[in-house]
Amino acid sequence: xxxxxxxxxxxxxxxxxxxxxxxxxxxxxxxxxxxxxxxxxxxxxxxxxxxxxxxxxxxxxxxxxxxxxxxxxxxxxxxxxxxxxxxxxxxxxxxxxxxxxxxxxxxxxxxxxxxxxxxxxxxxxxxxxxxxxxxxxxxxxxxxxxxxxxxxxxxxxxxxxxxxxxxxxxxxxxxxxxxxxxxxxxxxxxxxxxxxxxxxxxxxxxxxxxxxxxxxxxxxxxxxxxxxxxxxxxxxxxxxxxxxxxxxxxxxxxxxxxxxxxxxxxxxxxxxxxxxxxxxxxxxxxxxxxxxxxxxxxxxxxxxxxxxxxxxxxxxxxxxxxxxxxxxxxxxxxxxxxxxxxxxxxxxxxxxxxxxxxxxxxxxxxxxxxxxxxxxxxxxxxxxxxxxxxxxxxxxxxxxxxxxxxxxxxxxx
Amino acid sequence: xxxxxxxxxxxxxxxxxxxxxxxxxxxxxxxxxxxxxxxxxxxxxxxxxxxxxxxxxxxxxxxxxxxxxxxxxxxxxxxxxxxxxxxxxxxxxxxxxxxxxxxxxxxxxxxxxxxxxxxxxxxxxxxxxxxxxxxxxxxxxxxxxxxxxxxxxxxxxxxxxxxxxxxxxxxxxxxxxxxxxxxxxxxxxxxxxxxxxxxxxxxxxxxxxxxxxxxxxxxxxxxxxxxxxxxxxxxxxxxxxxxxxxxxxxxxxxxxxxxxxxxxxxxxxxxxxxxxxxxxxxxxxxxxxxxxxxxxxxxxxxxxxxxxxxxxxxxxxxxxxxxxxxxxxxxxxxxxxxxxxxxxxxxxxxxxxxxxxxxxxxxxxxxxxxxxxxxxxxxxxxxxxxxxxxxxxxxxxxxxxxxxxxxxxxxxx
Numbered sequence: 001x002x003x004x005x006x007x008x009x010x011x012x013x014x015x016x017x018x019x020x021x022x023x024x025x026x027x028x029x030x031x032x033x034x035x036x037x038x039x040x041x042x043x044x045x046x047x048x049x050x051x052x053x054x055x056x057x058x059x060x061x062x063x064x065x066x067x068x069x070x071x072x073x074x075x076x077x078x079x080x081x082x083x084x085x086x087x088x089x090x091x092x093x094x095x096x097x098x099x100x101x102x103x104x105x106x107x108x109x110x111x112x113x114x115x116x117x118x119x120x121x122x123x124x125x126x127x128x129x130x131x132x133x134x135x136x137x138x139x140x141x142x143x144x145x146x147x148x149x150x151x152x153x154x155x156x157x158x159x160x161x162x163x164x165x166x167x168x169x170x171x172x173x174x175x176x177x178x179x180x181x182x183x184x185x186x187x188x189x190x191x192x193x194x195x196x197x198x199x200x201x202x203x204x205x206x207x208x209x210x211x212x213x214x215x216x217x218x219x220x221x222x223x224x225x226x227x228x229x230x231x232x233x234x235x236x237x238x239x240x241x242x243x244x245x246x247x248x249x250x251x252x253x254x255x256x257x258x259x260x261x262x263x264x265x266x267x268x269x270x271x272x273x274x275x276x277x278x279x280x281x282x283x284x285x286x287x288x289x290x291x292x293x294x295x296x297x298x299x300x301x302x303x304x305x306x307x308x309x310x311x312x313x314x315x316x317x318x319x320x321x322x323x324x325x326x327x328x329x330x331x332x333x334x335x336x337x338x339x340x341x342x343x344x345x346x347x348x349x350x351x352x353x354x355x356x357x358x359x360x361x362x363x364x365x366x367x368x369x370x371x372x373x374x375x376x377x378x379x380x381x382x383x384x385x386x387x388x389x390x391x392x393x394x395x396x397x398x399x400x401x402x403x404x405x406x407x408x409x410x411x412x413x
Numbered sequence: 414x415x416x417x418x419x420x421x422x423x424x425x426x427x428x429x430x431x432x433x434x435x436x437x438x439x440x441x442x443x444x445x446x447x448x449x450x451x452x453x454x455x456x457x458x459x460x461x462x463x464x465x466x467x468x469x470x471x472x473x474x475x476x477x478x479x480x481x482x483x484x485x486x487x488x489x490x491x492x493x494x495x496x497x498x499x500x501x502x503x504x505x506x507x508x509x510x511x512x513x514x515x516x517x518x519x520x521x522x523x524x525x526x527x528x529x530x531x532x533x534x535x536x537x538x539x540x541x542x543x544x545x546x547x548x549x550x551x552x553x554x555x556x557x558x559x560x561x562x563x564x565x566x567x568x569x570x571x572x573x574x575x576x577x578x579x580x581x582x583x584x585x586x587x588x589x590x591x592x593x594x595x596x597x598x599x600x601x602x603x604x605x606x607x608x609x610x611x612x613x614x615x616x617x618x619x620x621x622x623x624x625x626x627x628x629x630x631x632x633x634x635x636x637x638x639x640x641x642x643x644x645x646x647x648x649x650x651x652x653x654x655x656x657x658x659x660x661x662x663x664x665x666x667x668x669x670x671x672x673x674x675x676x677x678x679x680x681x682x683x684x685x686x687x688x689x690x691x692x693x694x695x696x697x698x699x700x701x702x703x704x705x706x707x708x709x710x711x712x713x714x715x716x717x718x719x720x721x722x723x724x725x726x727x728x729x730x731x732x733x734x735x736x737x738x739x740x741x742x743x744x745x746x747x748x749x750x751x752x753x754x755x756x757x758x759x760x761x762x763x764x765x766x767x768x769x770x771x772x773x774x775x776x777x778x779x780x781x782x783x784x785x786x787x788x789x790x791x792x793x794x795x796x797x798x799x800x801x802x803x804x805x806x807x808x809x810x811x812x813x814x815x816x817x818x819x820x821x822x823x824x825x826x
Contacts, residue, residue: 193641210640214686225793226675227623227700227767228606231666233791238676239662242655249652253644262639263651264686271678273627273698273735275794285686287640322686354640378646380638381688 001343002110002404004396009102010389012046016082016098017090026383027090031083031125031134032060032161039082043097043122050105052120059138059175060124060167066104068117068407074183076406077366078103078399079121081358083129089385091392095373096188097122099396103403114407116183123358128152130161136361138175148172177365184333184406185362188371188399190387192355194378202394203341204351204372205334209360210260210287211294211326217244217306220315223270223278235313238277241266244309248284248301256297259288260354289326289352327360333369333402340401346394355380371398414756415523415817417809422515423802425459429495429511430503439796440503444496444538444547445473445578452495456510456535463518465533472551472588473537473580479517481530481820487596489819490779491516491812492534494771496542502798504805508786509601510535512809516816527820529596536771541565543574549774551588561585590778597746597819598775601784601812603800605768607791615807616754617764617785618747622773623700624707624739630657630719633728636683636691648726651690654679657722661697661714669710672701673767702739702765740773746782746815753814759807768793784811 019042020027020035029036040062044054047064055063062082067073080096100120107118124135131151137143148169151158162169191197196204221235245263252261265283286297302318310316334350341348351372353359359370373395376386432455433440433448442449453475457467460477468476475495480486493509513533520531537548544564550556561582564571575582604610609617634648658676665674678696699710715731723729747763754761764785766772772783786808789799 191641192638193643194646195643198646212640212687223795224791225605225768226673226677226698227625227769228604228793229673229767229791230606230608231662231673233607233611236662236675238658238679242658242679245651245655246659249644249649260639260642260644262649262687262689264639264688264690265681265684266651266655266679267684268678268680271680271696273677273696274625274675275677276675277677283684283686285639354642355638356640378637378642379635380641382636 002106002400004102004106004393004400006393008105009098009393009396012098012101016042016094022087022383024383027084027088028086029082029084030086031127031129032165036083037165040122043082043101047101051108052104057175058167058171059135060165061135061139061175062122064101064104064120066108066118069113069115073115073117074181075117075119076183076403077119077121077185077362078403079123079358080187080189081126082122083125083127085127085381087383088381089383091190091385091387092192092380093126095190095387095392095395099188099399102396103400106400116407118403118407126358130158133356133358133361136358138172139177140361140365141176142361142364143173179365182366184330184367184369185359186369186399186402187357187359188373188395189357190380191372191375192378192380193375195351196349196372196374197376197378199349200347201349201374202346202391203337203348203398205337205348206329206353206370206372207334207350208289208326208328209353209357210289211291212285212287212322212324213294213298214283214285214322215302216319216321217282217284218317219280219282219310221278221313222276224276226274226276229276234276236276237280237314238268240309240311240314241280241282244282244306247305247309251300251305252297256288256293258352259286259293259297261286261297261301287354291326294326324356327363329359329363329369330367333367336402336405337369337371337398340398340405344394344397344401346398369402371395415519415813417515417519417806417813419806421518422511422806422809425511425514429455429507435500435796437796440497440501441499442495442497443499444540444542445574449496450578453535456495456514460514464521465517470588471580471584472548473578474548474552474588475535477514477517477533479521479531482526482528486528486530487594488530488532489596489816490532490534490598490775491816492536492771493600493602494539495535496538496540498540498794500796501794502796504603504798504800505605505793506539508603508800508805508808512601512812515809516813519813529820531816531820539771543571546769546771546774549771551585552590553774553778554589555774555777556586592778595779597780598772599782599812599815600770600772601786601808602770603793604785604788605791605793606788608764609762609785609787610789610791612762613760614762614787615759615804616750616761616811618750618761619742619766619783619785620747620763621702621739621741622766622770623702624704625698625700625735625737626707626711627696627698627735628715629732629734630695630697631730632693632695632723634691634726635689637689639687639689642689647689649689650693650727651681653722653724653727654693654695657695657719660718660722664713664718665710669701669706671765672699672706672710674699674710674714700767704739707739737769740776742772742776742782743780746780749815749818750782750784750811753811753818757807757810757814759811782815784808
């Protein structure tokens with residue numbers, strides 16, 4: 001069977017990990033930073049060295065292209081992203097882009113002429129230092145004016161970042177691809193969670209990318225002198241926030257299997273040893289595989305538990321911050337991934353993706369599949385992020401062989 | 414009976430409230446700020462206008478002096494402070510200094526020649542923008558090298574502040590007063606808590622100034638992706654901190670009557686919606702009237718409950734930050750305050766001071782008494798701080814008449 005060149009993939013992996021390398025072995029390549037732009041140039045050089053065509057679209061997405069056997073061939077996209085969070089590991093995003101490039105090289109070196117064009121894409125700003133899924137949203141026609149008007153990192157840093165990358169705000173949306181020109185999208189990614197490792201699985205088949213909703217809650221009580229105000233005369237905003245954080249964790253653990261609920265931030269206004277907290281702001285995020293579960297979670301956690309935690313003594317304000325709908329990935333591609341894994345002697349399991357990925361944008365316009373490989377200890381967004389090399393190669397081979405199956409039978413998509 | 418001149422006291426109160434006045438009616442006169450220095454000059458001008466002598470010591474304490482009937486007369490200090498927290502009300506500290514000045518003027522205008530010198534003192538930096546009790550510690554000989562080496566606001570701002578006030582670090586300790594030269598210390602202050610108002614009392618007689626101990630706790634778990642880490646695979650540092658905050662409040666309320674325990678701060682390191690908190694720092698303060706209760710509280714809260722809250726999953730670090738011992742005030746002065754209040758037709762009750770005051774420094778070297786008047790709603794350290802004018806006048810009259818009693822019978826001290 002046709003497999004990727006492990007040594008060539010390894011060489012690329014180590015070379016890329018040098019770009020934006022941190023002293024402790026991690027990397028930092030935030031969107032459109034110098035290190036990020038350097039990594040993208042390196043990607044294009046590697047593609048050109050392999051005899052592949054390269055392209056950059058108006059959203060800054062960088063591609064390597066292996067053309068199909070006809071001018072009318074539709075395109076099967078394979079990809080991920082080269083940008084990272086500020087203090088990151090070497091695998092998140094990078095593995096998917098390198099495996100995509102390696103798949104194209106393997107097909108080219110084998111002299112195969114496929115009925116589909118293969119395109120390895122490095123999407124812009126997946127991690128969201130600037131906007132979040134900027135490149136894949138643009139390709140999918142989902143880059144709204146609203147999103148650009150209030151980018152995650154603020155307008156000034158958004159404008160500075162795209163200018164630094166040589167992009168123009170007015171032309172970002174021109175990166176939209178005609179769905180009729182696409183045959184599908186495949187992405188290899190590390191799991192970023194502990195499920196595959198704990199279950200002893202080689203390959204994860206993503207069924208659904210979870211939706212998420214986030215909220216900013218404010219608990220307000222009475223800011224008073226901690227020395228002179230008896231315990232029973234207090235209206236302590238921190239105690240309300242603490243009750244809320246524990247209630248969310250207990251309720252989601254006990255009654256919403258497969259969902260997560262996180263209080264990721266809790267800030268005491270003007271904190272001091274000798275002052276009872278009068279105002280506390282809380283960041284909450286809920287994730288679930290279906291919109292129905294998100295509705296139920298929201299009703300339970302935000303409408304019900306927050307009010308209970310505030311009780312009669314505290315005022316409560318709820319601000320809805322973010323909302324991403326859950327999306328199911330293509331069922332026939334899921335079957336294909338399982339078949340390919342079995343053929344390679346690998347164990348596979350279905351899996352929910354709790355994290356967001358470029359695949360969630362692409363799934364809106366073309367049949368999409370995602371392959372996960374195990375993250376040791378479930379660690380990600382950290383220099384300690386690690387996936388065993390054997391698992392990286394397994395994932396790259398699954399990606400290649402799913403692409404070959406889809407390319408030879410594009411009509412089944 | 415001899416009473417203070419209410420109108421003159423009121424005029425001073427309103428004039429002082431203009432110095433450092435905030436738009437919402439509060440004041441800001443942090444230690445050695447321009448507003449604070451202006452208030453001190455104004456105090457000396459008012460003293461001089463009344464024909465009193467003035468003095469400034471090497472710790473910046475400002476006094477008005479009415480000499481006794483002999484060169485050997487010991488000094489009865491009456492005082493409080495003119496500095497404030499950054500956003501303050503008009504009563505905390507100011508009332509005590511103005512009532513002390515008014516007491517001296519009343520005695521002087523009545524033509525009384527007492528066997529004690531009366532000195533109205535405005536102590537430096539009670540609130541601790543710079544060091545905390547800087548002036549009264551200096552007078553009591555308690556200004557240690559340790560305290561000056563790590564001042565609350567940091568060395569650079571300490572050095573800048575004392576330079577701005579024209580003080581020299583080397584000479585601060587020279588403000589120490591010989592205990593043999595002192596007859597006692599009396600301080601009128603607002604309660605800053607709700608006890609007098611709730612009980613319907615006119616006057617509070619402080620029996621003890623509570624001791625306090627403060628701690629910085631760090632809970633450490635695992636910083637992980639909130640979307641990909643199942644609820645049962647988490648080591649969430651915020652949940653440990655939340656359990657701790659609730660346990661402290663419940664335990665102190667239920668099992669330590671008369672004590673307080675406060676989590677005044679809780680900070681999530683690198684907080685984000687989509688990251689499980691890996692490291693959370695907590696500020697805790699315990700206050701109690703006796704060292705034995707502080708020991709018991711510390712054993713329960715810090716050694717026991719913090720460990721329980723961290724459980725097996727979280728690492729816990731405890732740093733001891735501050736420690737002030739409780740101090741009992743002079744018993745015969747307490748009796749004298751009650752007698753004087755009754756004589757004036759005022760109701761009085763014994764009371765613990767949960768807040769720190771200059772009196773706790775003076776109590777170490779001379780018989781000390783404190784008189785409290787009610788704070789409406791228990792509000793303090795806030796522009797909404799308010800004490801009814803009738804209560805302010807009652808407090809000033811009690812201060813005057815206790816001073817007269819002590820001055821005429823100094824040997825009972």
